[in-house]
Amino acid sequence: ADQFLKEEEIPGEGRVTTGFDGVTAWEKSDIRGFRILNSVETAEFLENVRSQVPMYSLLMYPRRRINADMSLNGRPIYEIGLSDFGTKESETYSFDQETGLLVRYENASGTGHPRIQIYYEDYRLVDGAEIPFRTVCNLRDDKMIITCRSVELDVRVNDKIFRAPK
Numbered sequence: 001a002d003q004f005l006k007e008e009e010i011p012g013e014g015r016v017t018t019g020f021d022g023v024t025a026w027e028k029s030d031i032r033g034f035r036i037l038n039s040v041e042t043a044e045f046l047e048n049v050r051s052q053v054p055m056y057s058l059l060m061y062p063r064r065r066i067n068a069d070m071s072l073n074g075r076p077i078y079e080i081g082l083s084d085f086g087t088k089e090s091e092t093y094s095f096d097q098e099t100g101l102l103v104r105y106e107n108a109s110g111t112g113h114p115r116i117q118i119y120y121e122d123y124r125l126v127d128g129a130e131i132p133f134r135t136v137c138n139l140r141d142d143k144m145i146i147t148c149r150s151v152e153l154d155v156r157v158n159d160k161i162f163r164a165p166k
Contacts, residue, residue: 003162004049018045019162026164034165061091070094072103099123101130115140127153 004020014030018037025042028034037045061082070079076097083090094104105118116139120132135146 005161021162126151
């Protein structure tokens with residue numbers, strides 16, 4: 001089963017930790033304390049987390065297109081578009097043609113208007129992998145900037161961290 005843990009420091013809210021142990025999703029925050037997420041919140045959390053993993057997108061969207069005649073901030077990019085047959089929802093991944101790195105992700109509704117745009121910046125080499133240390137998320141009218149302080153790869157993780165705290 002999938003297990004996820006997301007820890008955030010949000011201005012005005014403090015620390016917010018959200019987890020999923022494969023069955024139950026939960027949240028613990030400085031302001032609201034601990035709570036189990038309802039089914040709608042769980043679905044939104046899982047969709048958000050899974051949208052950041054390309055493997056899930058390939059399963060969800062059977063239609064694909066590739067465009068090489070694009071640019072972003074003056075740099076040539078490859079754009080890979082994924083969509084479904086029914087609702088016309090889509091995801092677009094933009095890769096820098098020179099480095100091959102993901103520079104933008106977009107998720108659009110059936111009307112074609114982006115619901116979310118994520119820009120990946122400040123890539124650094126960590127144990128042989130290029131990792132973006134700055135991510136800029138545009139969510140409709142909101143903008144969120146995520147900055148990584150450190151990244152560790154292949155760290156052994158105890159399954160207990162995914163379980164709801166008691």
